Amino acid sequence: MVLHQRGVDLLVNLMDAEEHFDTVEREELRSLISEAVVVFGEILQRDVPSVPVPPPEKGHTPS
Template sequence: MLLHQRGVDLLVNLMDAEEHFDVLDREELRRLISEAVIVFGEVLRRDVPTVPIPPPESGQIPSSEQI
């Protein structure tokens, strides 16, 4: 649940940054990107699919059963 809340907070911050992109300084952008890397990495680490999903370049789209 903690990861979910962290993801929600990150999403809100990213949405706010998108609306105010022209006034954000470089350090704030760096902090948001670093947080996104950490959160998305944790999500992917925990959500390893049981069925192999073909790479995007294969042109195949996974079905809902595969996800």
């Protein structure tokens, strides 16, 4: 549940930063990106598929 709450908080902060992108300090953006890397990494560790998933093709956008 703690990881889920971190993800929710991060999403709210990222959405706020997007709305005010022109006024967000560089260090705040750096901090948000660093937190996103950690949180997404932990989420992916928990959600490892039992069957390997091939990487997306170059130029292909996931749907």
